[in-house]
Amino acid sequence: MDVIQYMQTLGQNARQASRAMARASTRDKNQALLAIAAAIRANRAAIMAANQQDMQNGRDNGLDAALLDRLELTDSRIDAMIEGLEQVATLADPVGEITDLKYRPSGIQVGKMRVPLGVIGIIYESRPNVTIEAASLCLKSGNAAILRGGSEAIAANRALAECIRSGLESAGLPATAVQVVETTDRAAVGALITMPEYVDVIVPRGGKGLIERISSDARVPVIKHLDGICHVYIDEHADKTKAINIAINAKTHRYGTCNTMETLLVHSAVATTILPELAAAYAGLGVELRGCERTCAVLAGINSAIEEDWHTEYLAPVLAVKLVDSMDEAIEHINHYGSHHTDSIISENYSLARRFLTEVDSSSVMINASTRFADGFEYGLGAEIGISTDKIHARGPVGLEGLTSQKYVVLGNGEIRQ
Amino acid sequence: MDVIQYMQTLGQNARQASRAMARASTRDKNQALLAIAAAIRANRAAIMAANQQDMQNGRDNGLDAALLDRLELTDSRIDAMIEGLEQVATLADPVGEITDLKYRPSGIQVGKMRVPLGVIGIIYESRPNVTIEAASLCLKSGNAAILRGGSEAIAANRALAECIRSGLESAGLPATAVQVVETTDRAAVGALITMPEYVDVIVPRGGKGLIERISSDARVPVIKHLDGICHVYIDEHADKTKAINIAINAKTHRYGTCNTMETLLVHSAVATTILPELAAAYAGLGVELRGCERTCAVLAGINSAIEEDWHTEYLAPVLAVKLVDSMDEAIEHINHYGSHHTDSIISENYSLARRFLTEVDSSSVMINASTRFADGFEYGLGAEIGISTDKIHARGPVGLEGLTSQKYVVLGNGEIRQ
Structure with missing residues (x-):
């Protein structure tokens, strides 16, 4: 299967799964988070072995020390992933919150309901812990996610993808609600950011160059963080x-x-x-x-x-x-x-x-x-997928709420427009 | 001056003016709205004469009846413009509202402040009343605006632009806070939607074809309304x-x-x-x-x-x-x-x-x-610049609040991060 076709399939799966995720109960989503945590705990040795393979390839390919450091999964980094999942499970579910429900002179009652964005594409560098962080935030906010991490981390990301799949399934949620792109072909990124029919928003995480490139080529909205001066x-x-x-x-x-x-x-x-x-x-x-x-x-x-x-x-x-x-x-x-x-x-x-x-x-x-x-945790958002320097949609630290939108809800009693 | 250069100049003016608009007082903004209304009232004959010239050109160019109907400024349509301006002046100012100000364990108090988006580009068809409607909403929400109406309405739009300028000036606000594109060159639209350095968001109003074309070519976010099935x-x-x-x-x-x-x-x-x-x-x-x-x-x-x-x-x-x-x-x-x-x-x-x-x-x-x-007035927004079918930023009827964003504000007492 060529890479474009592969990405289209991921996109279709994600769009399909996003419908189930949007109506998933808080309990099911939390159960999935905890099951992923348990799967990581149970597969720690296999994950570390996969990461060691990535590290060996990285050294063979001459990656610099800083990159290798971010790539490495130590025992304490795996502990942090597990804790992160458990912590996101404790956060309030943003989905379904209804606010500002007010009566209008016509008799209808109008308010806003918080809803998931749909399908979120996340593009990041070779840091396998971001795979779990991004997966947990998208899952809790009722979105489907397509995660494209740096190619140097592919073995660890595949091992983590297995844990995510089994966790989702054990909670009765679609295994395709979080999909890790399992090809290192660079064309995958180009495809991911130009499928508005399947992807609602892109969150790039990485250097300014990467983000500028993605913003300029994307055909879907991008929640971006450029520099911090x-x-x-x-x-x-x-x-x-x-x-x-x-x-x-x-x-x-x-x-x-x-x-x-x-x-x-x-x-x-x-x-x-x-x-x-x-x-x-x-x-x-x-x-x-x-x-x-x-x-x-x-x-x-x-x-x-x-x-x-x-x-x-x-x-x-x-x-x-x-x-x-x-x-x-x-x-x-x-x-x-x-x-x-x-x-x-x-x-x-x-x-x-x-x-x-x-x-x-x-x-x-x-x-x-x-x-x-200026940080999602310090601001009390409970988690942070990034800091937006955009003005549209989300500004500043982006937590679960930043991965949602609001639709209008109208409660009536048979009212018609005069 | 070529059209690209002309649009760049409008963009620079707008960016500059947007700073003054962002800090303009509610009183000054309301005064400008009322002064524009007064200018339209005082120049009714000249505006109608300009519109008659547009109508004559339209008939000479074989515009169909529906287009001519939308182009025409009758006495009652001018009255509606004046009333619209006066009504927007009575709406609450969304800018500066601070919400959710809460203390954090660190001692800082974190909240959100509603702020203008900056510069809004509005692209619409040959309906001169939209010029006033768009100007009033952008002005009240503290934004600068660049308005590009259909070329068939150019004479009336120029006459209205004069009223807007004089109204802004009489309230001590920059005359360039609302600029009407006074060229009918189609390249103006292409330039307007590809100047992220000067324009923060584009709101296209018109048929689905226009909106799809703009969305696909724009290099800035677009608040769009496609169809209503x-x-x-x-x-x-x-x-x-x-x-x-x-x-x-x-x-x-x-x-x-x-x-x-x-x-x-x-x-x-x-x-x-x-x-x-x-x-x-x-x-x-x-x-x-x-x-x-x-x-x-x-x-x-x-x-x-x-x-x-x-x-x-x-x-x-x-x-x-x-x-x-x-x-x-x-x-x-x-x-x-x-x-x-x-x-x-x-x-x-x-x-x-x-x-x-x-x-x-x-x-x-x-x-x-x-x-x-499903309408901004029925929902109590007081006004409506359009209905968004997007998921990002604004969904549903877009009023003054949809033309703003929120930044974080932090009130401290010397706190440092531990």
């Missing part, structure tokens, strides 16, 4: 302790995450009182500062930022620093250079903080909190 | 009076609307008690019935439906009728042949009605009510 703005009216704590945390808590601060903006009126102490703390933590001209005048010996720095997601112990003369200048900078991901103001001034919240055009806007909080 | 299913447990009233209303209240019933499904157990009376009523109203084989056995002398009928949006006094032996068969038919627009069950059975509500995959699902209620 996050800012902290220390206002003239900032509390110094909060400012320093947050600026340190937002940059150094973890360097490689999308909600890490990449540019620090400081009001010129507090530059000399806050920046030297902050710079010393950064120096102690090994963070390289790249300042605008005026920052360099305050902090002798640091590197100069060039235009490109304001556009850069370093994902590294590097921080761009710029002085501004007003909050308006800060907002202008953020809306222009940022990636509309997460930005925070540090200020005790009510009116300025309130304006910042309104005027910064980002998926998360914060007052006196670390950008590192 | 709506069903009424008269269940075994239907109240006969409600069934007949609703079946008549859903088909005959208006023939040309997307929420008009196109296929009637009847449970075989009640076919002989309900169908003859219903058929007589339809006959009296001049509705042609096309039945499945079993329907034809009950209603002698009606035409036979062929496969194509189940797929057809007649927009005419024609109705396809099919007998089914269970609600499951009805749901299967609706989900397969329908357009996921609006479908209604007539039943007094609690469990069946509840299942229908859940299992029919349409943007509006009703119990004991006419499909004709």
